[in-house]
Amino acid sequence: MSAIDGLPPLREVIAAHGLSARKSLGQNFLMDLNLTAKIARAAGDITGADVLEVGPGPGGLTRGLLAEGARHVLAVEKDARAMGPLAEIAAAYPGRLKVLNADALEIDPVAHLTPPIRVVANLPYNVGTELLVRWLTPEVWPPFWQSLTLMFQKEVAQRIVAQPGSKAYGRLAILAQWRCEARVVMELPPEAFTPPPKVRSAVVHLVALPEPRFPASAATLQKLTATAFQQRRKMLRASLKGLHPQIEAVLESVGIRPTSRAEEIGLEQFCALSRALDAGGQAGF
Ligand code: SAM
Numbered sequence: 001m002s003a004i005d006g007l008p009p010l011r012e013v014i015a016a017h018g019l020s021a022r023k024s025l026g027q028n029f030l031m032d033l034n035l036t037a038k039i040a041r042a043a044g045d046i047t048g049a050d051v052l053e054v055g056p057g058p059g060g061l062t063r064g065l066l067a068e069g070a071r072h073v074l075a076v077e078k079d080a081r082a083m084g085p086l087a088e089i090a091a092a093y094p095g096r097l098k099v100l101n102a103d104a105l106e107i108d109p110v111a112h113l114t115p116p117i118r119v120v121a122n123l124p125y126n127v128g129t130e131l132l133v134r135w136l137t138p139e140v141w142p143p144f145w146q147s148l149t150l151m152f153q154k155e156v157a158q159r160i161v162a163q164p165g166s167k168a169y170g171r172l173a174i175l176a177q178w179r180c181e182a183r184v185v186m187e188l189p190p191e192a193f194t195p196p197p198k199v200r201s202a203v204v205h206l207v208a209l210p211e212p213r214f215p216a217s218a219a220t221l222q223k224l225t226a227t228a229f230q231q232r233r234k235m236l237r238a239s240l241k242g243l244h245p246q247i248e249a250v251l252e253s254v255g256i257r258p259t260s261r262a263e264e265i266g267l268e269q270f271c272a273l274s275r276a277l278d279a280g281g282q283a284g285f
Contacts, residue, residue: 004033005067007092010060017084019058021195025079026124028193029057035192036064042185042203043120043149046070050113052145054104054121054131058085061122066093073097074112076104104131110144117144122151129156129172136175137218141211148206149185157184157202164266170232171225174270178213178221180206214271221274228262228270235259243277250276 007013010031014020021027030036039061040046047069056062056075059082065073066089073096075086080101090097098112105127119135121128128150135148152160155168160176161184162168176182186203190196224243231239237258240247248258254272256265265273 005063005089005092007063007088010058013085013088014058017058017081019079019081019085022079026127027057027079028195028197030060030122030192031194032192033060033063033067035188036060037068038064039122039149039151039186039203040064040068040070040120042205043118044147044205044207046118049116049118049146050074052076052109052113052117052119054119055123055127056086056099057082057122059089061120062086062089062097065120066096070096072114074100074109076100076102076107076109078103113144115144116146119145119148120150121148125153125156128152132160132172133175133222136179137222139218141179141218142208146208148180149203150206151188151201151203153197154187154200154202157204160184160204160206164264166263169263170229171222174225174267175222176206177267178216178271179209181209182206212271214268216271216274217278220278221270224274224277225262225270228265232262235261236265244280250280 021029046065048071050072051065051070053062053065053073053075056077062073062075075097083099083101086099090099132150135143135145158168159170159172161182162173183205184202185205188201190200227243228236228239235258236251236256237248244250251258254269254276256269256273
């Protein structure tokens with residue numbers, strides 16, 4: 001099958017560069033360029049945008065983004081073995097692809113990008129979750145990006161869009177929905193990847209809101225939700241005891257029953273509690 005970009009099929013690229021998938025790097029590659037173009041389209045209108053792609057691997061999704069018209073793509077990849085395939089893609093799209101051989105957790109890519117910026121990534125879920133939380137929690141909002149289009153294992157995607165009262169509801173749902181419109185836009189079976197992972201995957205699309213839905217400090221909301229959901233079955237008066245000497249009174253002051261559990265509390269109430277803790281001036285908050 002010859003591809004629309006004149007580059008060889010991904011299977012050949014991977015074989016020619018000895019890019020066998022490594023478990024230690026969470027490598028499960030997308031091989032179908034029709035599918036990667038579809039994921040690129042899920043990122044919204046990328047034609048006038050710079051795209052930050054994290055973890056391009058052999059470049060299936062990178063090719064999708066360029067073919068769909070991204071103005072520039074900055075691809076950050078840890079695995080040096082992927083540099084050859086990515087250089088070939090850069091040559092096929094002159095001046096539009098820049099590649100950094102780096103750990104995405106260690107670098108700040110913003111200096112390489114011009115707004116509007118959209119982020120697209122298919123990463124191992126631990127790296128993806130860590131980056132997602134960082135992207136969602138700068139103190140200053142709006143952030144450097146307009147949207148995030150991220151592949152996760154389906155269970156993590158469900159946690160991002162979960163509503164109160166469900167098992168999946170927790171810190172990720174609160175941080176994501178506080179400042180973004182978040183939707184699951186695609187589901188993929190294990191066979192879409194080589195090698196196939198054990199679980200289904202899903203693509204989540206998050207669009208940054210101009211302002212957070214409710215005022216709160218990002219650092220406080222993050223610490224509060226991490227603490228509240230660490231022991232999600234406990235009553236809040238117990239799980240949050242370490243945050244304030246009069247936690248029951250603080251909970252009651254914002255209309256939360258001290259005997260309720262974290263998963264019963266909506267976003268607005270968590271933001272109110274976060275502000276009340278900040279007003280209390282406790283150390284660490
Ligand atoms: N995007 C490609 C695709 O869809 O076929 C590859 C996806 S594979 C699941 C994850 C990629 O992220 C691998 O290429 C891996 O080397 C890269 N990666 C893992 N950890 C990384 C990190 N900390 N920084 C940058 N890239 C990373």
